[in-house]
Amino acid sequence: MPDPIDAASADEYWNDLYNSPTKHGVDVLWDHHGPDPVLVATMRDRKRDGQRSESALDLGCGEGNDAIFLMQQNFSDATCLDASRAALDIAEERAGSSTLSASALKRLSFVHAFLGADGETPLGSTPRYDLVWIRSVLQHLSNSDVVGVLRYVRSLLRDGGTLLAKEMVSCPAAAVVSTEALQSQRWGSSHCHQSLSPIDFRPAKELLELVRMAFPSCVGSNSSFEMQCDGTHLCAQLHTCRASPPSPPTPAPRSAAPLPLPPVRKLDLLRAEARLAGVVLGVCVLLVVAAWLVRRRPCARASRALAVWATGERRARKVQDDTGDEPNPLLGDADGPAPGAAG
DSSP states (O other), X not given: OOSSOOHHXXXXXXXXXXXXXXXXXXXXXXXXXXXXXXXXXXXXXXXXXXXXXXXEXXXXXXXXXXXXXXXXXXXXXXXXXXXXXXHHHHHHHHHHTSSOOHHHHHTEEEEEOOOSSSOOOTTOSSOOEEEEEEESOGGGSOHHXXXXXXXXXXXXXXXEEEEEEEEEEEOTTSOOOOHHHHHHHXXXXXXXXXXXXXXXXXXXXXXXXXXXXXXXXXXXXXXXXEEEETTEEEEXXXXXXXXXXXXXXXXXXXXXXXXXXXXXXHHHHHHHHHHXXXXXXXXXXXXXXXXXXXXXXXXXXHHHHXXXXXXXXXXXXXXXXXXXXXXXXXXXXXXXXXXXXXX
């Protein structure tokens, strides 16, 4: 196939392959005549984890086996998109002969389109899918087309939606597949029939890096499917990518708001007033006692003077009793001169 691939050449190439799948002596590898085992296991896990199953896209649906299976898993609707009109004709025929109900068939749509890096949007440009399933598609696209397709897929996924992409890669321990090896094995066996261009079978790490250009947090894991092509070890790598919602802007820091005061009850208010009155009364008592202590000092002096006078009076009376004389009222203290007497 030419690189890069355009819509007309892709349609012609795949139509020829689907219309005559055995003319090269091989069967079409991607036709399992049933849903892909990895997709089946993934849907079983989603049901067990309680994840919603709403709207699905099978990108590169081929003969429609996986899209029909998704509708059987109670998806609200599914889209089967492929670059080959012949493949879609087969898919529509198989859906009509499947167990899907008439209402389910109306909710399964078929879209003929080629996705690449040219920016075409055959499915619109608003998020509408919860699950996008891609199998054996990216390995046939150039690097720029891989990134372009996946970025478009990201725009179609709702926040929290999932992309599952199962692609053939050269295993990490295997040698990088050369162009010469690819050309020599192109029609070598039914398994190696996936080798359609020199860019097929990228190393697992290289493909994962391309996927992460559209889904930075994508995780790659090898499935149990492995094969040998002319001595080259190949395996199927499943890429699981989640369309996370954008982080909300960080709000500007705000000063802490004051805590609301509890409601004041009337009883609490009366208690507070009583406590305050008690404090005021106590202060007043302390002030009165302090004033009394200050005023008591001159009284103490007078008391001492009175005590001295009383002592002299007792001595005078004792002398009178001893001598029989009348005391002279002009005499003060018996031990001292009379008041007003000259010295």
